[in-house]
Amino acid sequence: MANTILPSTVTIVEMGPRDGLQNEASVSLEDKIMLINDLSKTGLSHIESGSFVSPKWVPQMADSAQVFGKIARSPNVIYSALTPNMSGLEQAMAARVDQVAIFTSASEGFCQHNINCSIADSLKRFAPVMRRAMNNNIRVRGYLSCVVDCPYDGQTQPDHVAAVAKALFDLGCYEISLGDTIGTGTPVRVAQMLSAVQSQVPTSQLAVHFHDTWGQAIANIYQALTMGINVIDSSVAGLGGCPYAAGSSGNVATEDVLYLCHGLGIHTGVDLNALAQVGQDICHKLNRVPSSKVSQALNA
Template identity: 50%
Template sequence: MQLPKAVTIKEVGPRDGLQNEKIVIPVEDKIAWINKLSHTGLPYIEVTSFVNPKWIPALADCYEVATSIERKEGVTYAALVPNQRGLEKALEANIDEISVFMSASESHNKQNINKTITETYPILEQVVREALAEGKSVRGYVSTVFGCPYEGHIEIDQVLKVSEKLFEMGISELSLGDTIGVANPRQVQNVLEQFLRVFPKERLALHFHDTRGLALANIYASLQMGITTFDSSLGGLGGCPYAPGASGNVATDDVNYMLKQMGIETNIDDEKLLEAAQYIEKPLNKKLMSHSLLVHSSNC
């Protein structure tokens, strides 16, 4: 079995990790945290989301965060953008990469975006077109690929249909989301078998939640299929406000540890990751529950 020699980890903690927290983190702490993340070796940080504050109050400071962080050369700073208005603010803040998102599930899409899938397409098409015209790269997210909290199983043909539409718009990479953490390794490989018949593996990423403790196993299954890009959130922060019961994203520190132990290069510093995780625990007023942090705390 041939595993990749190197993997890209994309940090989504400042956006996906904080969007579902009940405590609103002071803007200065967010900025300081992202600055710490920038010095860990992470090549990509999703710093915020330019959404209407009434939908996600925790990210109401998106513009201030995006314009106040210290940009480190070699790091891509991305943001989630739902519509034209959000794009205007993201471009004004000089975000490096624009992320657009939708669901493969009609019910989840309505809950998350307040629109049907068909109604969502033209909005995203405009965002992608204008972002590309401004010289920005665009990444796409598809949620509920492996299961929906409202509909259960989602047919792979429906997931492929949505994914093809996003690639037709001009996205450079697609992140496939296990939004409620229901995927298992065999299912992951079955889905990827279908996807890899249509799309090159270099343009796919996986975004796992650890609701049932299977996220690392699912990453390993993806590695076996040749996938080399994964989203994660430091300390396991995060969830989905429109997916009841969904726990945090797979922890960046745990993913990094597993990959390094397997001899797969990430270029990320373990100690600096743990320092950044411990920093954000104080404003969150809670301990992060990643395995790496728990082990580190017990050894201190």
């Protein structure tokens, strides 16, 4: 296999402290801080560390301001947060967050269930948030859910994904993360979706975010790599999922993504063994086992 089709480096955006822990029934402030501090020592360059959303909807993230105030920040790491609206952005700025992310869906049904508005209205809501962030030199990432299938609407058409991705890009998002929220994607369908999006948004400003519900995340990531994508969202130990998508198992495990990339000769800058130990440690605190196959193999 020729390596020329693959990127030489990949950036991992670590989702564990936010997308991972928001599904756990109870996680202490101390354990969140420990997790982020430990992740900061593994070579990761971007850790999504919390979200400033209504505690009514995501109570697990209610202490995000305290988390940002108490972590030991590495100068080489971006510590970002999810901010759905102006209130969230103001809170994030007060907490000295490095970057923020906004989120919408490629399917109307999921948008209504997730943020209680249409896709068009979600984009209108984000416009003032984008302006405020950019005026304060805060970069904004855009998340796009249900890029393959939706639990409410069924299949998502690739050209519709492309249109919403371009709308986020035109708003000013420096990167669009394409999320297979219910994990039903397969490489052929992922390729069709990516081709459509790449016709509208530069490949250098795209990332992928796969859930592993049907065991296809690693295959889908490999497909994305062959198409020039070099930013991958993942979660240590495979923590998390989506509270609005029933049956959606965790994000793809960072350990498994690292093993794939390193096996392909792709540089990530992340120490796999150190990262796996962090996953084991947080899972011990949560009284569960890592869903990462690589972590299980290393532990054996």
